[in-house]
Amino acid sequence: MTDARKVLQALGDATRRDMVERLTDTAMSVSALAAPYDMTLTAVGQHLAILEAAGLVKTEKIGRVRSCSLNSAGLDVLDAWTRALRSTWERRLDALGDVLDEK
Template sequence: MPVTDELSLVFGALADPTRRDILTRLRTGPITVGELAANYSMSRPAISQHLAVLEGAGLIVRTVNAQWRECSIREAGLDDARAWVDEQRADWNERLDLLGEHLGARRAEHREHESAEDTESRREERR
């Protein structure tokens, strides 16, 4: 079954190191397909396939400028992914904080129990 939700398309596109590298190169501004292809030891059709995946995920825009095909980053392309990651991070931070509080309470209970046992042992030694 093909993936169609936007978030899965974005993460799927980002799963490939070549596509992540392409996005890194596009941070400086629009680049022609030929300039991008020159950076990789793969065919132009393979580069075009990577670009199609990035475009399908909404991460880049391809335009025609005279006889050149240029690619540029679509600024809002990562917004949904960033929001999802931020939500997950907040959720996990909250869970870890609660776990820390729980473990702290358990340690305090354990120390109180040990202290009570020590006190009882000293009483018995005196008898």
């Protein structure tokens, strides 16, 4: 569900990156999350939906306020992606080293 594609696409935007960073410090409502940005609540809600779909943010609506907090699942997916890249990359470098050793 939360693939690397969604996570990286979500974090490609400066506002969403900032939102994630702020949510690591403290959970907050949609309005509080929106406060620092020069954009409408609607726009912030749209960003939030993208972050949630990517598994980077978890939200829970209690009464009329929705509380937003970090979801580490998205970061897990991101780490898995980079680890996979690194392992192919290192395996390749090793193979290259072996070829050079044979000379």
